[in-house]
Amino acid sequence: MRNINQDNFWCAGHxxxxxxxxxxxxxxxxADCANYPAFAVFDGMGGEQYGEMAAYIAxxxxxxxxxxxxxxxxxxxxxxxxxxxxxxxxxxxxxxxxGCVGTTAAMIIFGKKxxxxxxxxxxxxxxxxHGDKNLVQISKDHVMDIFGKKKPPLTQFLGIxxxxxxxEPHISHxxxxxxxxxxxxxxxxxDMLSEDxxxxxxxxxxxxxxxxxxLLESALDSGGRDNITIILxxxxxxxxxxxxx
Numbered sequence: 001m002r003n004i005n006q007d008n009f010w011c012a013g014h015x016x017x018x019x020x021x022x023x024x025x026x027x028x029x030x031a032d033c034a035n036y037p038a039f040a041v042f043d044g045m046g047g048e049q050y051g052e053m054a055a056y057i058a059x060x061x062x063x064x065x066x067x068x069x070x071x072x073x074x075x076x077x078x079x080x081x082x083x084x085x086x087x088x089x090x091x092x093x094x095x096x097x098x099g100c101v102g103t104t105a106a107m108i109i110f111g112k113k114x115x116x117x118x119x120x121x122x123x124x125x126x127x128x129x130h131g132d133k134n135l136v137q138i139s140k141d142h143v144m145d146i147f148g149k150k151k152p153p154l155t156q157f158l159g160i161x162x163x164x165x166x167x168e169p170h171i172s173h174x175x176x177x178x179x180x181x182x183x184x185x186x187x188x189x190x191d192m193l194s195e196d197x198x199x200x201x202x203x204x205x206x207x208x209x210x211x212x213x214x215l216l217e218s219a220l221d222s223g224g225r226d227n228i229t230i231i232l233x234x235x236x237x238x239x240x241x242x243x244x245x
Contacts, residue, residue, distance in 0.1 A: 006044030007186050007229040008055035008103075010066070011244050012037065015059035018052055022227070026216075026245040028209040033110045033238045036074065038066055039231050040107040043123050043186040045100075045157060054103035054159050057092055058085045062107075074109040074116035075171055081107075082118065082158065082169045089159040102159030105169075106139055106184050108233070110240060115182065117172045120156040123186050125172075126195075128202050130179030135199035140170035151191075180235045181208075185215075188228035192219040208232045208243035216245050 005022045008015055012029055016022070031037035042058045044051025065081050082105065093101045104121025117125050117138050125139035142156030156167055176182075181202055189198075193215070201218065205211035212230045219228050233242045 001223075001225050002227050004052060005227050006051040006055055007188070007227040008042045008044070008052070008059040009229055009231060009244065010038065010040040010059050010062050010107075011231055011242065012039075013063070013067075015063060016056070018056035022229075023245055026209050026212050026243055028241070028243040031110070031240045031242065033112055033235075033240060036069075036072055036109055036111055037240060038062075038107060038109045039184055039233060039242065040105065041123050041184045041186055041229050041231060042158075043104040043121065043188075043227070043229070045102040045104075045154070045159070050098060050101050051103065053092065054089050054101045057088050058103050058105055058158055061085045061088045072111065074111060075173075078107060078109065078116060078118040078171070079169060082120065082167065086158045086160065086162075086167055090161045093159065093161075100159060102154075102157040104154070104186070105158050108182055108184060110176075110233075112238070114173055114175045117174075118169045120158060120167055120169050121154050123184070124190055126183040126198070127174065128181035128183065128199065129177075130181070131177070133199070133203055135195055135202070137195075138172045138174065142170070176235050178235055178237055182233045184231040186227060186229045188224070188226035189215060189219050189230055191226060192222040192224065192228075202232075208234050208241050212243040212245045
C-alpha cells in the first residue's frame, strides 16, 4: 500500500539504490561460513522525511565496511559499523538541513561455528531450530512501553546525533547446527503475520526461495500495509542457502 519503498538490505554484497521499487522477484544463493558472510535489513522510518535515504546510506556504508573488513572479531565489527552508519546518516541530515532521518538495522554475521546478531529498532531477527521446530526472536525491539492499539515509537534507531543520544545496539550470540534457519525482516512482515504463522510457513517450505515467496504472499494477503523485506538463511554443512525478497 506504500507509494515508495523505504526498506533496504545488504545480502552477499548486494543492496538497493536509494530510489527503488524493491526486488522484482526473489533471489537466492549460497555463502561459505568460512568467509564470515553478513546479512542485514534496514527499514527507513515510516512517515519520516527521506527514510529511504537513511536505509540506503546504512546499506552503502555497511557495504564499504564489509568489503574492507580485516579481522573476524564480529561483535566489535558490528558495533563499529552501527556507529559509522549512524554518523553517516546524521551527517546527511546536517548537510541537507533535514529533520529526523532514521532507519532500523538488523544484522547477522555467520562465523565458522556461531552467529553474531545485532540490531536497533524493531526489525526482527529469528532463529528457527530444526530440532525442536521452535521459532525464537534473538533481536530486541527498541520501542516505548505503552499500552493501546497504536504502534509504539522507537527508542533506538540509526540517525540519532551522538550529542543527543548514544545508540546501544543489542548483541546476541549463538551456536548453529545443520538445518537451522535465520530470518531477518522488516515489520512489513511481522505486523501482518504472527510468529506462529511464520513458524508454520518455514516448517512447511524447506526451500528458502519458495519459503520467502510464501511469507511475502501471506503478508500481502493479510493487508500488506508496509514495505516488506525478508532474508531467510538456512545452514547446510557449514554453508548457507539464502533467499531474499
